[in-house]
Amino acid sequence: MQSKIRNQKEWTELVVASKVKLPLIGSKFDFLQKKGKNFSYKGLWAILLSISTFSTFLVLESFKKSPIQAQYAPTATNSNIWQYASFPVENFQTYTSGYGYRTSPITGQSQFHYGLDLAAPLGSYVRNWWAGRxxxxxxxxxxxxxxxIQSGQWQHIYCHLMGSVEESPQGRYLIDREGGIIIWQGQEIPAAARIGRVGMTGRTTGPHLHWGLKHNGDYVDPGLVLQEMFRYQVSSRK
Structure with a gap:
């Protein structure tokens, strides 16, 4: 899987197979174009371009009911609720596994994958998608x-990070000494804050972030969330 760097800008756009664009939040990110037969996350562009009307309706309805949307309701001066969201990883390379059934790279068996895998170089920083605890x-x-991390009725999950979890009299915390990361259980984390680094802990065949999302306790396809982020961010530029 190869990515070609085209240029840099304040808002960097990811061109995914069919040239559907997704924005990243941050000051410096690369403009990446996915190309070649080895682009493995076919599910994302299929979701972005070919998702059924019914499933789209269900997800958008869940957004309407989200306390996050209620908290940041569009107004005449602020119509972009997704300005509060952040793309979850720096130095993004490609999507390696989408949400849904797949052949497990570990067991070789068919199983449901409850998240989105985003490949990035080992040690790349992971950012908090939305402010929460x-x-x-x-x-x-x-x-x-x-x-x-819990944000209203949304829960976001970040797996395979560097570092370890330790206990102290003050509580439970994750520490990645080389990355300068200390995260405490119960801590309030702002959106886009660095919360860890891409590692290879747990069951994995290569460095990547497994990013999971739940709404009201039910898993949601992160690809659909990225689609919504892009749609709102594009509309805000008009």
């Missing part, structure tokens, strides 16, 4: 070192 830290599952 850390509700779980763990490093003893197949997900490796992980963080779960």
């Amino acid at each position: 850390v509700v779980e830290l763990s490093d003893d599952t197949a997900c490796g070192t992980l963080i779960k």
